[in-house]
Amino acid sequence: MDEFRNERSGTGSAAQFVRWDGPRLAVRELARRNAVLCGVAALQTALLVAFLAGIALDPRTVGGDPVWLKPATFAGSIALFTATFGWIGYHLPVSERFLRRVSIGIAAAAIIEIVLIGGQAGRGVESHFNDSTLLDQSVYAIMGVTIVVMTALVAWLLVRSWRREFDVAPAFAWGIRAGIALFVVGAFEGGAMVALETAALGSGQTVPVTGWVLSGDFRVAHFAGLHALQALPLVGYLAAVAAERGSLERPVRIVRLVGGVYALVLLALFLHALTPVIW
Structure with a gap:
């Protein structure tokens, strides 16, 4: 059975990316590369399943769509983002300490975002472009701030690593x-x-x-x-x-x-x- 290779061997081989041998090894490798973002991806995946169940069980709608559709969409999107960034972010030529700190910031923003979106769905109201009440305005504003923070952290990592040498093939x-x-x-x-x-x-x-x-x-x-x-x-x-x-x-x-x-x-x-x- 093929195992994942050590990404930091410094050979610059593209084959260092992954040796696929089933989802279990993939999850294990993701946890090794970035335990923080792996945990967030797992949480978001569990929430995705819960929100999909909500679509089937809860007849309410918001704006003509099932009330739990938007939370399900965002949970799936965040799960994919955190899993992908946890995987490829491992190659960024920055210190492990710096990467971990940024990962914690991204994780916090992702969790806040899905909690707010899910909370608004539970109330049966729109989470985006909703200024009906002071609470709705506050929720939307916080969501905006968390997304900006998350994106800025990703950009910061890229800037810090742009001119440094990666541990994989140049392409x-x-x-x-x-x-x-x-x-x-x-x-x-x-x-x-x-x-x-x-x-x-x-x-x-x-x-x-x-x-x-x-x-x-x-x-x-x-x-x-x-x-x-x-x-x-x-x-x-x-x-x-x-x-x-x-x-x-x-x-x-x-x-x-x-x-x-x-x-x-x-x-x-x-x-x-x-x-x-x-x-």
């Missing part, structure tokens, strides 16, 4: 850099929704399930930016592996090209969300 390292950078951009794009007090400036036809407005919706750009954290490190890893096998030349250039295209798509999606205002 994979660039995938990690680009993924985190565009995640930060995507997170702050969500600030446009807060500033304009709406998720979409357009109206009309929507995307099934997600409810995204086709004529202009900030949530599309926000979604794309957040998931750069998974997409670009994976591109970097695959490029590095292909280069090691001799099937790809200049893997770093490929990763930078993909990252540049991803950034342009992210910009285009954001401008599309602004279309109703621009035109």
Whole structure:
């Protein structure tokens, strides 16, 4: 049975990323890399299951959607974010003490966020863009602060590690850099929704399930930016592996090209969300 390799052996091999051998070993490895964020990911996963059960058992709706749908969406998103960042953050060339402190800050913000969203769902009211009462205004303000703090901590880690040497292949390292950078951009794009007090400036036809407005919706750009954290490190890893096998030349250039295209798509999606205002 293949075991996970020691990531800090310093060889710079892309193969250091992971040797997949089932979810149990993956969880064990994530806990070894970042116990704090692993714990948060586990908690959010448990909450996701609970919120999904709530959708099935609780007939209440908010804004036409099941009352527990938004908490379930956020729990799943936070679980994926903390698990991914706990995994790739291990490669960032910063001290373990610094990484742990930042991880604790991210964990605290993530827990506060889901508690507030779940609490508002329990009350049967909207958690976002809700200024009906002083309590609702306060909850929304705190949520905004926690997201800004979380994103700033991620950005701080990236800045501290940007010019330092990673312990993995250069292509994979660039995938990690680009993924985190565009995640930060995507997170702050969500600030446009807060500033304009709406998720979409357009109206009309929507995307099934997600409810995204086709004529202009900030949530599309926000979604794309957040998931750069998974997409670009994976591109970097695959490029590095292909280069090691001799099937790809200049893997770093490929990763930078993909990252540049991803950034342009992210910009285009954001401008599309602004279309109703621009035109």
